[in-house]
Amino acid sequence: MIEVLSSTALSTVQDLGRTGSLRWGVGTAGAMDPLALAAGNLLLGNDANAAAVEVPVFPFAVRFAEDCAFALTGADCAARLDDQSLLPWWAHQARAGQVLTLGPPQPAGTWRASRAYLCLAGGVDVPEVLGSRSTQLRGAFGGHDGRALRQGDLLRAAAPGTSTCPTGFGLVPPALALPLQVDGAAAMRVLPAAEYLSYQEASRAAFWDGEWKITPQSDRYGYRLAGETLTPIRSTEMRSHGIVPGVIQVPPGGQPIIQMRDAQPSGGYPKFGTVIEADLWRLGQAPIGSRVRFIETTWDDAVAALHELQGWLDEVRRLAGLHRWQRGRN
Structure with a gap:
């Protein structure tokens, strides 16, 4: 479980979005950067669609109320766990009582991202609404009470504790791996x-x-x-x-x-x-x-680009699985 310490507005719980409901006038919602959310989940051994916290305004801070593995993807926010600097696009382990702080996003070369994703072991445990855990702000449903997070909010991780998945490893960000x-x-x-x-x-x-x-x-x-x-x-x-x-x-x-x-x-x-x-x-x-x-x-190039993106995610899944296998052998 994590406790939100910041009064910063606009952070929400999101997954990859709510599909199949457009006919009823319900929008998709979901992560603004679905690639970062999916990759963070794969680092932890979660389903790629597990819910996470999307952070668009900084600084942002949470306290871990119990031991929990987590991953940070998206913007490089000079993150710190207590006094320890953390790498972006990386899986980490937190202990109960530790505070995670995200600062203003840092540029990576000529690329500067604007949103960070905090993924928790097992995903953020909030109810599904119409097949998704994403916050739909306009309809005030999904996510955490259908609204942006506030200071004092508590979010439960679906699989807290000391991670059985390997932490202490990460990825080359897609902005560097797939530049455009x-x-x-x-x-x-x-x-x-x-x-x-x-x-x-x-x-x-x-x-x-x-x-x-x-x-x-x-x-x-x-x-x-x-x-x-x-x-x-x-x-x-x-x-x-x-x-x-x-x-x-x-x-x-x-x-x-x-x-x-x-x-x-x-x-x-x-x-x-x-x-x-x-x-x-x-x-x-x-x-x-x-x-x-x-x-x-063109349409053909758009389809090819989607295949390239899926190939990058498949490689993330393969590398995360390889780390889990190596840890199991050790």
Whole structure:
């Protein structure tokens, strides 16, 4: 069990998301960086979909009320367990009474992530709602009482105690293992969407050629971008239709909005493009105020990118299993 010591807002319990409920008007929720959450769980021998704590605002601190193995992934937050410095993307063992503190994210070369994930042995033990333990803030359900964590909250680990899984080892972060940048800016691959050709050719070119700033009006619901105005060939009125995380919509002002994990399941703005599923983790880690670039891609390349990502996770699973096997022999 851990006790939240910070009064910092917006930290939530998330797993890989709530699927199969869009037809009922229920969004997916889930980790903004699903790759970091899955990898942290695999380091601990958890199911990749086990719930963890997503931390987007720092500093953040918890006290371990009992012995528990844990893993830290996502942003490098100069973590400390009491007075001991901890490595990111690493599995650790805590003793009862120790305090884990996460500071502001540190850059790793030209990459700077914005969210950290605290995974616990067995996963964070909260009830499933509609097949997921993710917090749905808009509906106020799932996670820990359907809300962001507060000072004094207690979260139980499903498998506390001294870990039978090996700790003291970790991974090369995917930002280093699977880099993707354009002119030093984090980049995401995008598939043109249904209304893409409804925009002027100059606007389509500007979308690919320019940098886009993630504005302060961005959150888990959507990232609002600032850059070259996207101008349609003619004004279009549309009925609301289904949308999913990653869809890039363009409101009348011409500044795009990218739907994120807490997005509503329908909307009426034209769809300019869609960030491919394999790159949603990159977008989810892009800090507010940072600038990003977009790369036009094809369906086949998007599928290949997803296979590459799955291959990276399979290697994480293999290495974690190898460490467990070696520990068992010793």
